[in-house]
Amino acid sequence: MEKASNIIIIEDNNYIRNGWKTFVDFEDDLEVIGDFGSCEAAFEQNKLCAKTDLFLMDIGLPGMSGIEGVQHIKMHYPDAVCIMATVFDDDKHVFEALKAGAVGYMLKNMSPEELISAIRSALRGGSPLTPNVARMVIDVLYVPADGQVELSRREKSILEALAKGHSYNQIGKQLFLSTDGIRYHIRNIYTKLQVNSRSEAVSKAFQNRIINPDTIS
Amino acid sequence: MEKASNIIIIEDNNYIRNGWKTFVDFEDDLEVIGDFGSCEAAFEQNKLCAKTDLFLMDIGLPGMSGIEGVQHIKMHYPDAVCIMATVFDDDKHVFEALKAGAVGYMLKNMSPEELISAIRSALRGGSPLTPNVARMVIDVLYVPADGQVELSRREKSILEALAKGHSYNQIGKQLFLSTDGIRYHIRNIYTKLQVNSRSEAVSKAFQNRIINPDTIS
DNA sequence: GTTGATACTACATACTTATGCGGTATCTGC
DNA sequence: GCAGATACCGCATAAGTATGTAGTATCAAC
Numbered sequence: 001m002e003k004a005s006n007i008i009i010i011e012d013n014n015y016i017r018n019g020w021k022t023f024v025d026f027e028d029d030l031e032v033i034g035d036f037g038s039c040e041a042a043f044e045q046n047k048l049c050a051k052t053d054l055f056l057m058d059i060g061l062p063g064m065s066g067i068e069g070v071q072h073i074k075m076h077y078p079d080a081v082c083i084m085a086t087v088f089d090d091d092k093h094v095f096e097a098l099k100a101g102a103v104g105y106m107l108k109n110m111s112p113e114e115l116i117s118a119i120r121s122a123l124r125g126g127s128p129l130t131p132n133v134a135r136m137v138i139d140v141l142y143v144p145a146d147g148q149v150e151l152s153r154r155e156k157s158i159l160e161a162l163a164k165g166h167s168y169n170q171i172g173k174q175l176f177l178s179t180d181g182i183r184y185h186i187r188n189i190y191t192k193l194q195v196n197s198r199s200e201a202v203s204k205a206f207q208n209r210i211i212n213p214d215t216i217s
Numbered sequence: 218m219e220k221a222s223n224i225i226i227i228e229d230n231n232y233i234r235n236g237w238k239t240f241v242d243f244e245d246d247l248e249v250i251g252d253f254g255s256c257e258a259a260f261e262q263n264k265l266c267a268k269t270d271l272f273l274m275d276i277g278l279p280g281m282s283g284i285e286g287v288q289h290i291k292m293h294y295p296d297a298v299c300i301m302a303t304v305f306d307d308d309k310h311v312f313e314a315l316k317a318g319a320v321g322y323m324l325k326n327m328s329p330e331e332l333i334s335a336i337r338s339a340l341r342g343g344s345p346l347t348p349n350v351a352r353m354v355i356d357v358l359y360v361p362a363d364g365q366v367e368l369s370r371r372e373k374s375i376l377e378a379l380a381k382g383h384s385y386n387q388i389g390k391q392l393f394l395s396t397d398g399i400r401y402h403i404r405n406i407y408t409k410l411q412v413n414s415r416s417e418a419v420s421k422a423f424q425n426r427i428i429n430p431d432t433i434s
Numbered sequence: 435g436t437t438g439a440t441a442c443t444a445c446a447t448a449c450t451t452a453t454g455c456g457g458t459a460t461c462t463g464c
Numbered sequence: 465g466c467a468g469a470t471a472c473c474g475c476a477t478a479a480g481t482a483t484g485t486a487g488t489a490t491c492a493a494c
Binding site: 095098099100101103121122124125126127128129130131132134135137138142162163164165195196197198199200201202203206209 | 348
């Protein structure tokens with residue numbers, strides 16, 4: 001049989017923490033190797049944290065918040081995954097947590113079964129999100145169709161270079177075109193995007209996801 | 218009792234389509250008011266589409282693709298929600314579908330129970346995503362902590378104005394500061410973000426989600 | 435009461451950008 | 465063979481940007 005996955009629980013409410021611990025430990029493939037009431041207490045146990053596969057943590061903790069906790073974890077134990085469990089499902093908390101690096105975001109009123117399946121799917125590389133939370137995330141992605149424009153391959157690469165802050169001159173050298181050639185394409189880009197400055201074009205490109213944030217430097 | 222929700226299924230494979238129809242129709246609160254083998258066939262029935270609450274559709278359809286179908290739906294029946302069901306779970310298809318406006322993305326190997334609960338949660342304003350798909354989406358949001366910078370309120374508003382393409386002069390008038398005052402702040406922004414051009418700053422602001430795409434014009 | 439940080443104004447200058455207009459080469463369809 | 469589209473080059477100019485250096489006002493801390 002596979003080695004059980006190591007789990008640390010960080011939650012300041014004793015009842016909830018013990019409840020989670022009991023349910024999780026009941027599963028053969030999951031083992032709670034530590035449970036703490038604060039991030040500080042957990043991170044003191046560096047060795048324990050280092051061999052942890054998954055952190056299940058509250059967002060509103062005394063001292064270091066759950067958000068800061070996630071950042072700490074991603075920095076020091078990058079292979080571990082974090083599930084935030086919380087009573088809040090407002091935009092701010094959700095995005096803060098996900099930006100910080102949490103892979104899952106569950107509401108505390110989840111059932112024990114949901115908790116266990118959330119943990120398993122996070123360990124398997126998934127992201128357990130409650131449907132409402134998922135919708136918030138999805139809504140950020142949605143781009144109304146009329147905002148879509150077709151840019152040529154060349155135009156896209158020039159747009160990317162613009163986003164990187166390169167000058168016309170530099171871009172020309174990169175693409176083996178003259179500075180005036182770059183100028184020509186940029187005019188076309190501006191017309192298509194209906195803008196008339198460099199930064200506006202970059203802005204629009206990000207908004208319409210014409211260029212992928214991940215590909216920029 | 219509440220009126221049942223109206224559902225249209227678009228899927229070219231007869232067996233799958235009939236399977237879905239059977240399962241969905243079995244539920245009292247859900248009613249399949251139409252099932253089609255292509256988007257074109259579905260959209261011909263304009264009146265039917267107009268009273269549809271949810272479209273359950275394949276992504277790889279003959280003729281108009283599922284992606285185009287979603288765009289059509291968001292354009293013509295903006296109150297309806299779309300769930301894409303597909304055999305693909307690669308980045309490209311997922312993001313295309315979500316950008317187009319689908320709220321859910323399920324893999325075809327889901328169980329009937331999952332299908333029904335996906336439909337219900339989409340109708341309730343949620344986003345049913347399989348955990349793998351959710352993870353892809355989450356990964357896009359993650360910003361490594363070291364990229365974070367603290368900008369003052371003033372700096373953020375100037376950065377937003379930069380993204381909108383306003384000139385120093387215009388920004389000065391908006392914020393009741395001199396052009397040189399704006400210049401002063403922009404220097405500081407550049408130093409903090411470690412850039413040295415306007416578009417690079419805008420680019421970094423989007424990447425680090427310092428400014429919210431939704432708030433820009 | 436002076437030191438230092440923060441917020442802003444002022445001016446100078448080299449550089450970059452936005453935009454208008456005219457030109458050439460290549461390819462496509464009639 | 466030519467009309468039209470597409471992709472590029474060149475030049476000119478006004479406007480805008482990046483950056484250095486320097487001065488003032490305010491507030492908080494020692």
